[in-house]
Every structure is written in C-alpha cells, then in structure tokens.
Amino acid sequence: MDVRYINPFIRAIKNVFSTMLKVEVDVQKPHVKTDGTACADVSGVIGFTGDATGCVVLSFPSVVACKAASTFAGMNITLESPDLVDAIGELANMVAGNAKKDFEGADISISLPSVVIGSDHTIGQSRQVPRLVIPCASPLGQFYVEVAMKVEKPVVVAEGASV
Amino acid sequence: MKIMLVDDSRTIRNIQKNVLGQLGYNEILEAGDGVEALGILKQDRPDLMLVDWNMPNMDGLSLIKAVRETDKDLPIIMCTTEAEKTRVLEALKAGVNNYVVKPFTAETMAEKIEQTLAKIGAKA
Numbered sequence: 001m002d003v004r005y006i007n008p009f010i011r012a013i014k015n016v017f018s019t020m021l022k023v024e025v026d027v028q029k030p031h032v033k034t035d036g037t038a039c040a041d042v043s044g045v046i047g048f049t050g051d052a053t054g055c056v057v058l059s060f061p062s063v064v065a066c067k068a069a070s071t072f073a074g075m076n077i078t079l080e081s082p083d084l085v086d087a088i089g090e091l092a093n094m095v096a097g098n099a100k101k102d103f104e105g106a107d108i109s110i111s112l113p114s115v116v117i118g119s120d121h122t123i124g125q126s127r128q129v130p131r132l133v134i135p136c137a138s139p140l141g142q143f144y145v146e147v148a149m150k151v152e153k154p155v156v157v158a159e160g161a162s163v
Numbered sequence: 164m165k166i167m168l169v170d171d172s173r174t175i176r177n178i179q180k181n182v183l184g185q186l187g188y189n190e191i192l193e194a195g196d197g198v199e200a201l202g203i204l205k206q207d208r209p210d211l212m213l214v215d216w217n218m219p220n221m222d223g224l225s226l227i228k229a230v231r232e233t234d235k236d237l238p239i240i241m242c243t244t245e246a247e248k249t250r251v252l253e254a255l256k257a258g259v260n261n262y263v264v265k266p267f268t269a270e271t272m273a274e275k276i277e278q279t280l281a282k283i284g285a286k287a
Contacts (some may be wrong), residue, residue: 074176
C-alpha cells in the first residue's frame with residue numbers, strides 16, 4: 001500500500017473525533033499490520049469499491065468503544081446496547097467518507113458499515129494489500145484504525161497536515 | 164413545522180433531533196431508509212426533509228429523485244459523508260435544496276436548516 005494514502009485517513013480521524021465528539025486524537029506512527037497486532041473488542045468496518053478497493057477498520061477495546069459511542073451519541077451506551085453498533089458503525093462511515101474525498105479524480109464508493117463485537121478479535125486481512133495500523137491516543141483511551149487501500153487509477157492525494 | 168429525518172443511523176437522527184429541538188422544531192418524523200420514508204410520505208407530508216445518502220434498501224439519491232417526481236417544492240437537505248464535488252453536483256441535480264457534509268457541528272446543521280427554511284419563508 002502506498003504510504004501517501006494514509007494521510008487522508010489521519011486527517012479524517014482527527015476531524016471526525018474533534019467535530020462530533022469534541023475529542024482531540026493524537027495519531028501515532030503507523031505501522032504495517034502483522035498477525036497478532038491490533039486485537040480489539042469492538043470494530044467498525046467499511047469497505048471501498050470502485051477506483052479503489054480495500055477497507056478501513058476502527059478497532060476499540062470495549063471500554064473505549066462505550067466511551068466513544070456515549071460521547072458521540074450524548075447518552076450512556078453500554079456494550080449490550082444496540083446503539084453501540086449504530087454509533088461505532090457511523091463513526092467508521094464518517095472516517096471513510098471524509099478520507100475518500102481527498103482521493104481527487106477517483107470515483108470511490110463506500111459500503112454500509114459492519115460492526116464486529118467479540119472479546120480480543122482480529123479482523124483478517126488480504127495478502128494482496130498490506131494493512132497499515134494507525135495507533136490513536138485520546139482522552140477516551142487508546143484505539144486503532146487499520147487501513148488497506150489499493151487504488152486502481154492515478155489519483156492526486158490532497159495535501160494537508162499529516163502525522 | 165414538521166421535519167422528517169431519513170438516516171439509517173439512530174445516533175445521527177438523535178443528534179439531528181437535539182439540534183432541531185434547540186431551534187424550536189419538535190414535530191419530527193423518522194425513517195431508517197428511502198423505502199420507509201416513501202411509505203410515511205404517502206400519509207404525511209413534512210415541511211422539510213433531512214436525507215442521508217448511503218442507506219440500505221433505497222439510498223438517499225434515489226429517494227430524492229422519487230420525491231421530486233411528484234413534489235418539486237418540498238425543501239430537502241442532504242446530510243451525508245459524501246463530500247466530493249461530483250457527489251454534491253449529483254445531489255443538486257436530483258433536486259436537493261442544501262447540503263451538509265458529515266462530520267458536522269450543531270452550528271453548521273442549524274445554519275443550513277435556517278438557511279433552507281428562510282428561502283421558503285417558513286418559521287417554527
């Protein structure tokens with residue numbers, strides 16, 4: 001995966017969390033995902049199709065997922081609440097949508113969100129597109145954003161602040 | 164003033180309801196997708212619609228096109244993560260009156276709602 005493609009996602013994470021949750025996210029150095037890294041309890045997954053294929057995954061420990069969902073929704077949300085799935089899915093949707101606008105000249109569609117809940121799970125990855133893991137520190141706790149993206153045509157990636 | 168919220172995310176509908184409540188709009192209709200929205204519209208015409216783009220069963224763009232076949236005047240604001248210029252133009256061509264990109268602040272949402280209602284001379 002071209003490392004230039006990671007910057008739109010870093011901007012999107014910061015923008016979504018600061019705008020919707022009023023939380024500043026400190027993005028740490030991204031690294032290539034290897035087996036056994038970035039295990040989580042709650043993950044929101046969005047797929048990309050069209051001129052780019054791949055996915056973005058927001059992965060949280062359960063406590064952080066509940067805090068993020070509660071802050072986002074403005075109400076108390078527990079691990080058992082159906083609102084957890086809704087809120088985490090919508091956060092993933094916003095990060096994906098916000099990032100894809102920076103791939104200028106590419107027609108990219110995003111899937112509806114899927115949310116996986118299960119203690120210490122891993123979202124498997126394709127061997128063809130390595131997945132990058134972006135560690136994110138925030139007042140809510142640590143979480144991870146995984147990005148795999150293969151762009152099928154030449155694109156201009158919008159400039160802006162990066163990690 | 165009756166406002167319909169069409170979004171598959173209950174969290175987003177709740178956030179929008181809070182903003183609308185602060186503006187004095189408390190009569191709200193809700194739908195989780197375009198099909199559900201069209202069903203409600205057969206019985207009840209709102210004064211304003213807020214419509215998401217990516218939804219199951221029927222997306223927002225298809226919903227807007229369907230609404231515009233019979234109702235050219237109903238004010239519609241699209242509220243979506245789709246932020247590319249091509250998408251905005253596509254939505255305007257389909258007949259939306261205003262456009263809000265997610266993520267949004269309460270202030271932005273309030274401003275777009277007031278702006279849209281002002282154009283048609285409506286009040287809470």
